[in-house]
Amino acid sequence: MRSLVEAHDRIKDFEWEPSYATKQDRYPTKYKIPSKTKDPFRHLVRDYVSMEQEKDDRQYGAMEDALARSGAPAKAEGRWMEIMKAALPILSFGEYAAMKSCGQLIETVENAELRQGYMAQMLDEVRHTNQELYLNRYFAKHAEDPEGFAQGLQAKGTNIFNRAGRAALEGFFVGDPIEGALNLQVVAETAYTNPIFVAMTEVAATNGDQATPSVFLSIQSDEARHMANGYSTLAAVVSEPENLEHLQKDFDRAFWRQHAFIDPFLGVVYDYFQKERSSSYKEKWDEWIAEDWIGSYIGKLEPFGLKVPRWYEDAKERMTWIGHSAALLAFSAWPLQFWRFDPLTDKDFEWFESKYPGWYDQFGFFWEGYRELTDPGMGASTLSLFESMPPLCRVCHMPTIFPRIDTNTARVQMHEGRKLPFCSEACQFIFNEDPQRYLAYKTWYELYDGYGLDQFIVENGLLRADGKTLIAQPHLEMNDRMWTIDDIKALDYEIKDPMKGDLYKDWIEEPVDASPSAATVSP
Amino acid sequence: MTSPAPKPRRDFTYIKPMGKRLSEYEAVTCYAQPDPSAFDKEGWFLRTSEGRVAWEQSSTALKHPHWFDFRDPARHWQRTYVRMQAEQERSIERACEDAARSGAFKDIDPVWLQKILGVHYRVWSYFEYAVFRAFAPAQREALSDTLGNVLCFEAFDRMRHAQAIVIYLMDLEDNIEGFHDGGSKEVWLKDPVYQPLRELAEKLMLETPDWAEVGVVTNLIIDPIVSALGLSQLVRRFAPFHGDTVTPFIIGTVERDRERNRAWADSFVGLVTGPDVPEAEANLIVIQGWIDKWTPLALEAADALAPIFEEAPLNVVTFEQARNETLEAHVAHMERLALKSAVGVAT
Numbered sequence: 001m002r003s004l005v006e007a008h009d010r011i012k013d014f015e016w017e018p019s020y021a022t023k024q025d026r027y028p029t030k031y032k033i034p035s036k037t038k039d040p041f042r043h044l045v046r047d048y049v050s051m052e053q054e055k056d057d058r059q060y061g062a063m064e065d066a067l068a069r070s071g072a073p074a075k076a077e078g079r080w081m082e083i084m085k086a087a088l089p090i091l092s093f094g095e096y097a098a099m100k101s102c103g104q105l106i107e108t109v110e111n112a113e114l115r116q117g118y119m120a121q122m123l124d125e126v127r128h129t130n131q132e133l134y135l136n137r138y139f140a141k142h143a144e145d146p147e148g149f150a151q152g153l154q155a156k157g158t159n160i161f162n163r164a165g166r167a168a169l170e171g172f173f174v175g176d177p178i179e180g181a182l183n184l185q186v187v188a189e190t191a192y193t194n195p196i197f198v199a200m201t202e203v204a205a206t207n208g209d210q211a212t213p214s215v216f217l218s219i220q221s222d223e224a225r226h227m228a229n230g231y232s233t234l235a236a237v238v239s240e241p242e243n244l245e246h247l248q249k250d251f252d253r254a255f256w257r258q259h260a261f262i263d264p265f266l267g268v269v270y271d272y273f274q275k276e277r278s279s280s281y282k283e284k285w286d287e288w289i290a291e292d293w294i295g296s297y298i299g300k301l302e303p304f305g306l307k308v309p310r311w312y313e314d315a316k317e318r319m320t321w322i323g324h325s326a327a328l329l330a331f332s333a334w335p336l337q338f339w340r341f342d343p344l345t346d347k348d349f350e351w352f353e354s355k356y357p358g359w360y361d362q363f364g365f366f367w368e369g370y371r372e373l374t375d376p377g378m379g380a381s382t383l384s385l386f387e388s389m390p391p392l393c394r395v396c397h398m399p400t401i402f403p404r405i406d407t408n409t410a411r412v413q414m415h416e417g418r419k420l421p422f423c424s425e426a427c428q429f430i431f432n433e434d435p436q437r438y439l440a441y442k443t444w445y446e447l448y449d450g451y452g453l454d455q456f457i458v459e460n461g462l463l464r465a466d467g468k469t470l471i472a473q474p475h476l477e478m479n480d481r482m483w484t485i486d487d488i489k490a491l492d493y494e495i496k497d498p499m500k501g502d503l504y505k506d507w508i509e510e511p512v513d514a515s516p517s518a519a520t521v522s523p
Numbered sequence: 524m525t526s527p528a529p530k531p532r533r534d535f536t537y538i539k540p541m542g543k544r545l546s547e548y549e550a551v552t553c554y555a556q557p558d559p560s561a562f563d564k565e566g567w568f569l570r571t572s573e574g575r576v577a578w579e580q581s582s583t584a585l586k587h588p589h590w591f592d593f594r595d596p597a598r599h600w601q602r603t604y605v606r607m608q609a610e611q612e613r614s615i616e617r618a619c620e621d622a623a624r625s626g627a628f629k630d631i632d633p634v635w636l637q638k639i640l641g642v643h644y645r646v647w648s649y650f651e652y653a654v655f656r657a658f659a660p661a662q663r664e665a666l667s668d669t670l671g672n673v674l675c676f677e678a679f680d681r682m683r684h685a686q687a688i689v690i691y692l693m694d695l696e697d698n699i700e701g702f703h704d705g706g707s708k709e710v711w712l713k714d715p716v717y718q719p720l721r722e723l724a725e726k727l728m729l730e731t732p733d734w735a736e737v738g739v740v741t742n743l744i745i746d747p748i749v750s751a752l753g754l755s756q757l758v759r760r761f762a763p764f765h766g767d768t769v770t771p772f773i774i775g776t777v778e779r780d781r782e783r784n785r786a787w788a789d790s791f792v793g794l795v796t797g798p799d800v801p802e803a804e805a806n807l808i809v810i811q812g813w814i815d816k817w818t819p820l821a822l823e824a825a826d827a828l829a830p831i832f833e834e835a836p837l838n839v840v841t842f843e844q845a846r847n848e849t850l851e852a853h854v855a856h857m858e859r860l861a862l863k864s865a866v867g868v869a870t
Contacts, residue, residue: 007686007690010693011686014649014685015652016711016712018728019721019725020722020726021728022729024730024732028572028573045608045612045679045682045683045686046616046687049605049608049609049683050612050613053605056601056602056606092555093555096555096556096668099671099675100662100671104660104663106656107656107659107663116682118659122659122662123601123675123679126675129555130552130600130601137535137550137551140532140534140535150532150533151535151537153535153537153562154554154561156562158562158564163568167568170567170568174567174575174576174577175571175572176572434572436570437569437571437572438570439570440566440567440568440569441568442564443565447565464531464532466530
């Protein structure tokens with residue numbers, strides 16, 4: 001019988017000291033990685049492909065056969081299906097970014113065991129990208145309202161929430177490869193894949209969506225190996241004492257960057273798109289992030305000198321309200337999105353109040369008002385309720401309204417003559433560590449300042465097949481209460497960059513002291 | 524007044540299909556990578572400390588107005604790719620099981636076993652591993668999802684090839700008394716016969732940051748010359764004459780991968796030199812430069828293998844014959860692509 005251990009020992013021996021060529025520093029890293037570590041896992045290519053084929057056959061088989069024939073997707077709760085239109089495009093980019101992260105880890109980390117693990121993960125990530133796009137197309141074919149599924153990847157580039165998602169997920173591979181591994185394997189996969197792929201599956205199933213659990217649980221069955229990759233990478237990094245000072249900084253940044261997008265986004269997905277209600281996102285967060293990840297996983301690394309991430313307590317404190325604040329913006333800015341929004345009912349109000357005591361006092365007024373403004377006949381939109389759209393954070397791209405609009409921690413900093421908004425002390429600190437990292441792109445407002453709302457919608461393909469009706473709607477009714485582009489024109493709403501003018505002048509403050517480069521900034 | 528009920532769109536309308544209808548491959552692959560020239564106008568959100576962004580046009584010397592137009596001729600996505608490789612691996616496993624049960628392994632000529640399988644074939648696993656290493660960062664840098672995926676699959680192919688050799692020799696150890704696989708690493712590191720091959724492998728793995736160059740030269744120069752001669756002509760062609768029935772079977776799966784990869788590389792050359800591409804002429808010059816640079820290295824690596832042909836107990840073909848056949852096929856292939864082979868120049 002072939003011994004797996006022996007096979008692995010021989011395979012690990014593929015590496016040698018090159019003598020005819022010199023390795024180039026393609027992905028510079030601050031870290032020293034020892035060449036020998038513990039195996040992340042033991043799978044030969046032969047066993048891996050056979051295992052993955054079996055999983056694929058089960059999952060795609062179920063979707064192609066029983067689920068499609070029974071018309072299952074069309075029977076799922078409409079409210080739930082709508083948020084899958086937003087979630088799948090951004091989730092699939094996360095998988096794709098992860099594949100790129102693995103490519104640069106293979107290049108950079110001089111360790112044969114880890115390279116084997118990264119290789120299998122690299123192909124897993126192609127798998128997950130394909131699975132999620134397959135699911136997206138499956139919904140386009142079978143869902144009651146396919147509009148939004150069919151355009152998701154096209155619409156995501158100009159969508160304010162999808163942009164924020166992409167900015168966080170670029171952290172998987174744009175930077176020091178080890179920083180990428182911290183973002184991907186240690187934070188996103190170890191902390192967040194449970195609430196995404198396990199807990200979300202419960203919500204989906206409760207709401208009649210059987211296809212998503214079939215895909216997500218199959219994805220999650222690969223994640224244990226990725227977590228093992230993360231743990232082995234981390235174990236290798238902490239075994240060199242001089243790595244610790246970089247590690248803590250990169251880890252702090254990685255946690256905050258992933259939290260700043262994932263938590264408000266998932267909060268909206270869970271709490272505002274369940275029809276048949278079960279747990280709240282806050283409960284899932286306490287279980288998976290606070291108890292499991294911080295309490296157990298990170299706790300185990302403390303003896304090696306790794307501490308709980310710097311802004312963890314801030315994040316924990318924000319968790320009560322950030323999902324609700326994000327929902328408020330998402331729903332009030334519904335014409336900018338590519339999915340539909342089901343108004344909350346009295347029954348929902350009760351659930352929110354029981355899960356988040358004090359919710360009604362803070363948010364009840366908005367949701368009462370929202371219900372009144374879903375009919376185009378009213379001639380007003382929820383967008384007109386606000387003085388301006390909120391500034392978007394320079395680092396995390398999320399609106400600067402957290403934890404709540406009235407208690408927000410937003411601030412503005414002058415940088416090279418520009419007013420840059422930040423959502424929090426953490427994002428501002430991260431910016432000042434290395435400002436050039438966050439200055440490559442055009443902000444959403446820079447792209448669309450001065451646009452009429454109707455112009456934004458038409459230019460970005462957010463209309464249905466008739467060329468008149470919006471893909472997004474503030475309700476789920478497929479009738480004459482659907483908004484058309486004429487209704488939007490009648491609103492005469494113009495997108496304005498809130499950073500122009502004096503609206504936020506009181507927010508301007510000194511930069512937080514993060515690095516010497518911050519000293520060049522003047523108020 | 525009732526609004527007209529719009530007939531909804533039920534498929535991805537943003538992908539331009541290669542054929543008449545959108546294929547499953549295209550639907551689950553295209554635009555997974557953001558495309559700033561199409562829908563992602565904001566550019567890249569993050570820079571590294573060194574100032575680079577997620578993907579950069581300078582990652583290859585070739586130019587194309589829209590890299591996303593590339594399509595894998597094999598139309599593989601993960602499911603079809605993994606299924607295909609699982610089938611190949613299962614067929615190898617069965618062939619080994621059958622040979623073990625029937626005692627066929629015992630028919631292998633002992634010199635063939637020790638010298639060709641135990642040393643030459645084993646050394647090949649290091650070469651395949653180096654190619655894996657070259658393709659992993661190439662997939663990272665490729666300028667579209669359709670290109671990233673073919674490079675990723677090829678990286679995986681190469682690890683499969685390398686591992687298959689090691690596992691096969693373990694099977695031989697279990698079935699042939701006295702045979703032991705010592706790894707032959709010293710041979711790879713020191714034997715003059717393999718030094719040009721190692722040099723080629725190290726240059727590809729460590730000094731070829733251009734992802735397109737890795738794909739083009741591996742599939743159009745290195746494999747058609749070096750792998751064709753050292754693996755197909757020597758090991759696969761000689762094996763049956765030495766009582767070895769299973770090795771040719773394993774190499775058959777490698778050749779299948781090689782054909783698939785050559786096909787995408789052919790298609791890629793077609794893409795960048797097509798009549799609609801403004802930089803077609805400049806691209807042709809770049810590719811010709813790669814051919815001129817890598818062909819002498821490949822020939823040197825291949826020619827250094829000549830003594831191994833002498834070590835096989837039965838000289839099925841001479842090195843010269845095998846070399847001529849291999850190079851003829853290679854030159855003809857280059858001609859079909861309207862490229863100039865550098866074989867004549869180099870010899």
